[in-house]
Amino acid sequence: MITAIHHKIYTLRGKQIMPDFDLAELYQIETRVLNQAVKRNIERFPQDFMFQLKVEEFENLKSQFVTSSFEARQMRK
Numbered sequence: 001m002i003t004a005i006h007h008k009i010y011t012l013r014g015k016q017i018m019p020d021f022d023l024a025e026l027y028q029i030e031t032r033v034l035n036q037a038v039k040r041n042i043e044r045f046p047q048d049f050m051f052q053l054k055v056e057e058f059e060n061l062k063s064q065f066v067t068s069s070f071e072a073r074q075m076r077k
Helices: 002-006 020-027 031-040 055-064 069-076
Strands: 010-012 015-017
Touching: 010 055, 020 031
Parallel strands: none
Antiparallel strands: 010 015
């Protein structure tokens, strides 16, 4: 389990991050449910807990995925 989580953590803007869809998968909930819960309870989280990626950051992050849940999710659609 720790190895699986370790492979879902990336470095971006000098910080360790986990994409919302991987975090939602970890908690076995839908991504939209996770994001709604965070927004409803934003005061419970540090200011830099959540941010949106720029298009080029997303493309760069996507290129780091070797066998990612992102690609698997795209194939299931």
